[in-house]
Amino acid sequence: MLSVGPVFELINGFRRSKVLFTAVSLGIFDVLAGSETGLPAKELLRSLDTRAHSSRSEEGLERLLKGCASLKLLEPIVQTNRPILYRLTSMSRQYLTSQSPESMVGYIRHSNDVLYPLWSRLDASVLSGEACWTESFGRQNKDIFSSIYEGEGGVERFTQAMDAVATVAASHILQAVDLSWIRCMADLGGSSGALSAAFCERIPHLKSVVIELPHVIPIGQRLLARSNVSESIKARIHFSSGDFFASPEALPRDIDGIPINAYLLSRILHDWRDPLCLDLLRHLYTLLPSSIPSGVVICEMLLNDDGIGPVNANMQDLNMLAQTDGKERSLSEMRNLLEIAGFQRIEGYKTGSLLDVVVAYKT
Amino acid sequence: MLSVGPVFELINGFRRSKVLFTAVSLGIFDVLAGSETGLPAKELLRSLDTRAHSSRSEEGLERLLKGCASLKLLEPIVQTNRPILYRLTSMSRQYLTSQSPESMVGYIRHSNDVLYPLWSRLDASVLSGEACWTESFGRQNKDIFSSIYEGEGGVERFTQAMDAVATVAASHILQAVDLSWIRCMADLGGSSGALSAAFCERIPHLKSVVIELPHVIPIGQRLLARSNVSESIKARIHFSSGDFFASPEALPRDIDGIPINAYLLSRILHDWRDPLCLDLLRHLYTLLPSSIPSGVVICEMLLNDDGIGPVNANMQDLNMLAQTDGKERSLSEMRNLLEIAGFQRIEGYKTGSLLDVVVAYKT
Numbered sequence: 001m002l003s004v005g006p007v008f009e010l011i012n013g014f015r016r017s018k019v020l021f022t023a024v025s026l027g028i029f030d031v032l033a034g035s036e037t038g039l040p041a042k043e044l045l046r047s048l049d050t051r052a053h054s055s056r057s058e059e060g061l062e063r064l065l066k067g068c069a070s071l072k073l074l075e076p077i078v079q080t081n082r083p084i085l086y087r088l089t090s091m092s093r094q095y096l097t098s099q100s101p102e103s104m105v106g107y108i109r110h111s112n113d114v115l116y117p118l119w120s121r122l123d124a125s126v127l128s129g130e131a132c133w134t135e136s137f138g139r140q141n142k143d144i145f146s147s148i149y150e151g152e153g154g155v156e157r158f159t160q161a162m163d164a165v166a167t168v169a170a171s172h173i174l175q176a177v178d179l180s181w182i183r184c185m186a187d188l189g190g191s192s193g194a195l196s197a198a199f200c201e202r203i204p205h206l207k208s209v210v211i212e213l214p215h216v217i218p219i220g221q222r223l224l225a226r227s228n229v230s231e232s233i234k235a236r237i238h239f240s241s242g243d244f245f246a247s248p249e250a251l252p253r254d255i256d257g258i259p260i261n262a263y264l265l266s267r268i269l270h271d272w273r274d275p276l277c278l279d280l281l282r283h284l285y286t287l288l289p290s291s292i293p294s295g296v297v298i299c300e301m302l303l304n305d306d307g308i309g310p311v312n313a314n315m316q317d318l319n320m321l322a323q324t325d326g327k328e329r330s331l332s333e334m335r336n337l338l339e340i341a342g343f344q345r346i347e348g349y350k351t352g353s354l355l356d357v358v359v360a361y362k363t
Numbered sequence: 364m365l366s367v368g369p370v371f372e373l374i375n376g377f378r379r380s381k382v383l384f385t386a387v388s389l390g391i392f393d394v395l396a397g398s399e400t401g402l403p404a405k406e407l408l409r410s411l412d413t414r415a416h417s418s419r420s421e422e423g424l425e426r427l428l429k430g431c432a433s434l435k436l437l438e439p440i441v442q443t444n445r446p447i448l449y450r451l452t453s454m455s456r457q458y459l460t461s462q463s464p465e466s467m468v469g470y471i472r473h474s475n476d477v478l479y480p481l482w483s484r485l486d487a488s489v490l491s492g493e494a495c496w497t498e499s500f501g502r503q504n505k506d507i508f509s510s511i512y513e514g515e516g517g518v519e520r521f522t523q524a525m526d527a528v529a530t531v532a533a534s535h536i537l538q539a540v541d542l543s544w545i546r547c548m549a550d551l552g553g554s555s556g557a558l559s560a561a562f563c564e565r566i567p568h569l570k571s572v573v574i575e576l577p578h579v580i581p582i583g584q585r586l587l588a589r590s591n592v593s594e595s596i597k598a599r600i601h602f603s604s605g606d607f608f609a610s611p612e613a614l615p616r617d618i619d620g621i622p623i624n625a626y627l628l629s630r631i632l633h634d635w636r637d638p639l640c641l642d643l644l645r646h647l648y649t650l651l652p653s654s655i656p657s658g659v660v661i662c663e664m665l666l667n668d669d670g671i672g673p674v675n676a677n678m679q680d681l682n683m684l685a686q687t688d689g690k691e692r693s694l695s696e697m698r699n700l701l702e703i704a705g706f707q708r709i710e711g712y713k714t715g716s717l718l719d720v721v722v723a724y725k726t
Contacts, residue, residue: 004531007458007467008675008717010383010434011474013376015482015678020373022485057492063677063684064489066670070677071373078669095370104370111374117483119378122385126427129420168367306441307429312371314426314433315378321426354371 014116019067020096021112024105028068029088029096038077038087041065095168101228102168106160113157114148118322125322132322144271144324145213155219163194163223165354166266166299170198172353173299179203179359181293184255185262186211188244192223193237195266195299200233207255208264209238217241245276248283259289266299266355270316271326274337281341288362295343295361302348302356303330334358377479382430383459384475387468391431392451392459401440401450404428458531464591465531469523476520477511481685488685495685507634507687508576518582526557526586528717529629529662533561535716536662542566542722544656547618548625549574551607555586556600558629558662563596570618571627572601580604608639611646622652629662629718633679634689637700644704651725658706658724665711665719666693697721 023029031047032039039047041062048061065086069076073092077085088097095104121135133139133147149155180203187196187210196208212220217239224234242250253260263284269277281296288294301313307330308314317328329337331348338346343360350356386392394410395402402410404425411424428449432439436455440448451460458467484498496502496510512518543566550559550573559571575583580602587597605613616623626647632640644659651657664676670693671677680691692700694711701709706723713719 002454002457004458004465004467004717006435007383007454010379010436011467011471012380012675012678013378014380014474014479015376015682016373016674017375017377017380018482018485019678019681020370022489025486026489056490060489060492060684063680063690064485067677067681070672070674072369073373076669076671078671084669084671091365091370094365095367102367104367104374108374111377116377119381120480120483122381122427123388126385126389126423127419129423306439306447308439308441308447309433311379311433312375314430315375315382317426318382318430319378321423327426354367 016071017111017116019064019071020073021108021116023064023068023073024096024108025112026064028065029073029092030098032074032086032088033093033097033099035087038075038085040083040085042083044086104164104168106157106162107164109157110161115319115323119319122318122322125318129321131324136322148323155216156223159191159216159219159223162191162267163227166191166195167198169299169351169353169355170195172351173349173355173357174198174202176349176351177347177357177359179262179297182206182262182297183292184208184258184260185264185297186252186260187264187266188251189268190220190264190266191216192220192227193239194224194227195264196237197224197227197229197233199264200236207236207238207258209240209252209255209260211240211242211244211251213243214241245272245280248280248287251283251287253287253289259292260287261289261292261294263288263296264299265296269298269326269334269337270300270320270328271324273325276325278337278341281337281343285342285362290363292363293361294363295359296338298334298358298360299355300358301328301354302334302350302358303328305330305332331358379434380474380479382427382434383436384471384479386427386431386436387459387471388475389427391428392436392455393461395437395449395451396456396460396462398450401438401448403446403448405446407449467527467531469520469525470527472520473524476514478682478686482682485681485685488681492684494687499685511686518579519586522554522579522582522586525554525630526590529554529558530561532662532714532716532718533558535714536712536718536720537561537565539712539714540710540720540722542625542660545569545625545660546655547571547621547623548627548660549615549623550627550629551614552631553583553627553629554579555583555590556602557587557590558627559600560587560590560592560596562627563599570599570601570621572603572615572618572623574603574605574607574614576606577604608635608643611643611650614646614650616650616652622655623650624652624655624657626651626659627662628659632661632689632697632700633663633683633691634687636688639688641700641704644700644706648705648725653726655726656724657726658722659701661697661721661723662718663721664691664717665697665713665721666691668693668695694721 068074074086098105118136121132124135125132185208190210193210200206301316303313320326335346338360345361348358431437437449461468481499484495487498488495548571553573556573563569664679666676683689698709701723708724711721
């Protein structure tokens, strides 16, 4: 008889996610970030921002903390006849506190507030082949981003979510591929420019302009302003409003007279169907200069060529099914689109991190 | 820099759960159980019971199937220029088809229909220390089981869920501890008697009476009748209606004149607070005979003595927090309750499976 273990792990996966999400949303890791020695549940409870809740239970919190400790998200200090102290681990300090440069808190909030309830009706998306905002939330929106951005703080939450993934993935992308040929780039749908900032850190003199929808720009600028990015890097990142699917011809071709020789598409194509992606790629090909090295840089998860694995890429593909009009693609699917759009030399790199990278050169 | 991998796995846990839940709820594994060679998405779609859905998308289904294959729940047969065939793996055949003796389908349906939405408001339970049925479903029920049983087929779904876990855990329990001293037992809240049946298979001449609430009995009997349990075993399992918390004094002390020398409590105590558990255990102690070996057998997940780990026991503890008035306990917490109730020799066994076991002997 095979062990039921692997099946049981899958059944319980949502519980593990929610333990993490709940601890983040209650601010547990942020409170513990201020304590070197660790805190017992009782003291932690006093420090949590629980104004929205009428009741406070030390027992409920202690059970969550023990759950976090069992998942190695907290280090328990167990002492005889004294309450357990809970302390951050290196991992939770790096990824689960709001102030860490590699904070995943934005992405976790997006997962908790939007994706977890959205996925409750994955069955509807599987059968219709379309997003399930209506089935899960009763919303009838005219486009996907009005759904993602809906609600108070929706734009900010999503922007922070995208920043979190971009920041963590950036070093892996830059390690996988030499992008030193980029002098000036446009970061399409680049939120607060987190990936632009990481590229600027690595590539001397690089300038980048983030292209975003008008109502996203002020939020992106504010988030960049209060980020850990150095002032000299911030000065190299510009913002320009535009809808590059509706009006790709309006995209800038230079920054202060320096020709843009790369368009960065980080998690853009996976939101849309092939024909729309193809239109955009064709336009970008036309806009790129021929006189100097130029191309597009696509940062997304790459599926294997048969569409099966890595697991997280398939999970992201189904996330796109539930959430958008798009999908994750394999390198061969990417290559196909890019070749039709006119690009010749196409290179794909699997980073093993949250985003892989495809570079397609015009020259 | 630490890898973000473990954090990302936790964030994505709910997606993996929902891929499994969705494939089960669409009946994919049951359809594939009828095919030795495997089926492509197109044919599979035709066989699914999708009457409740107006649209059918081969693409959506294919993406779910690829997700299942990435999780090793299906074996893909990839052929050049032909659609991928999907076939059951040994694991999915054993645990994910409705007709398998070890089917986990009932528990997966309960997880999908009840637990996943219930856990959406785990934060409320953590802060209140109480179940979150009201916050998650807007229900104001007077007791937990009216919540668990609510909705069409609620009792049957929950009974099948409990059966699934009991059946899979039974062989591990019986391997961990020698229960051959039991001649006649009462299986308190034993649903359809799945655990009773497994015990009867192993212990010659054992008889068991399942004690259940009146409206659960006919469903339990029907499920036992149509189960894979042999007729000779079925004949040794009786049903008797009763509410053993409200009227423990009404519990039977014999079956056809043979004294009951064991009370089985499989996932009963973890639904309730200590004082209520203690009342019940005291009553059981009084009811048990002193002239022959006798005791209670408790089947639940055991937490480590400091309450931290194993992970699945902590996840189950939080499940009890969200769902009931109870909790998972450590062996030392169990021992404490049992000693107060009068039991002397108390033995605990970790099985490594879905349920551990504690035996407390009166004599």
